[in-house]
Amino acid sequence: MNQNVYEGLCQRAGREQVLVNEPMSRHTTFRIGGPADFFVVPRDVECVKQVAAFCKEEKLPYYILGNGSNLLVGDKGYRGVMIQLYKNFNQIRVEENRIIAQSGAMMAMIAKTALAASLTGFEFASGIPGTIGGAAVMNAGAYGGELRDVLLQTTVLTPEGEVLTLKTEEMEFGYRTSVVEKRHYTVLEVVLGLEPGDPEKIRSQMEDLKDRRVTKQPLEMPSAGSTFKRPEGYFAGKLIMDAGLRGFSVGGAQISEKHCGFVVNKGNATAEDVRELIRQVQERVQKQSGVLLEPEVKMLGEF
Secondary structure, rough: OHHHHHHHHEEEEEEEEEEEEEEEEHHOOOOOOOOOEEEEEEOOOHHHHHHHHHHHHOOEEEEEEEOOOOEEEEEEEEEEEEOOOOHHHHHHEOOOOOEEEEEEOEEHHHHHHHHHHHHHOOOOOOOOOHHHHHHHHOOOOEEEEEEHHHHHEEEOOOOOEEEEEEEEHHHEOOOOOOHHHHHHHHEEEEEOOOOEEEEHHHHHHHHHHHHHHHHHHHOOEEEEOEEEOOOOOOOOOHHHOOOOOOOOOOOOEEEEOOOOEEHHHHHHHHHHHHHHHHHHHHHHHHHHHOOOOOOOOOEEEEE
């Protein structure tokens, strides 16, 4: 351990907020990943600014983490600082037809808040297993809806330490991408614009989407959600199924038998198992259909 780095992080975040050699398997939905050199859980925005500025000064790699729902960390871990904006950044409030949520708020909790306030427009996101900050980075979507449909503005921290408020048109949203990702911004807060609705209809739609997820997706097993981006004109899951890969496994990693678009951890998968499975799936699907699948899951650290 670099004692100087440890003391510097503790000065800025508080000693109890800094963990050393923290297994990332505890912080990803895959339940996979070696240790991060340092794992910091900031209490507030000022703390985030100070920790990020310190990392920059010391030329330390750092990564902003939510609940780790779209992340595969290598078995040898991450040489740098993981900064988690999750449970300390999960405040949600309603102002008329707007919902203001900190970046660590879970999408499901925001959907429940919208339902309680009789606001419609966010039902599509009620089953997405990630934070609103991660959703803003990648323009998360499901069942015909995308975050850009309801996002009014996003407050971000730039790598230079400046806090900016971006309107939707400034977010440069595309399919699973945004200006946040391109410019390495950190999402701090979002404002959603919804419409008054009938709470029974909102609840009914949320329950219908939940039933569809439970029926079709392997929610009972650790995964990172959809493993591959949707190729234009195709569905990744169908291409994988057509290549005869349903249930195909490498070590403890497996193509879900329930939904071929998901790679799941059977209980003892390593990051290398998952990476090799993804490589073989890409190879087999390209040979079968001519389509090169692009991973949606972010790979980080040393494998």
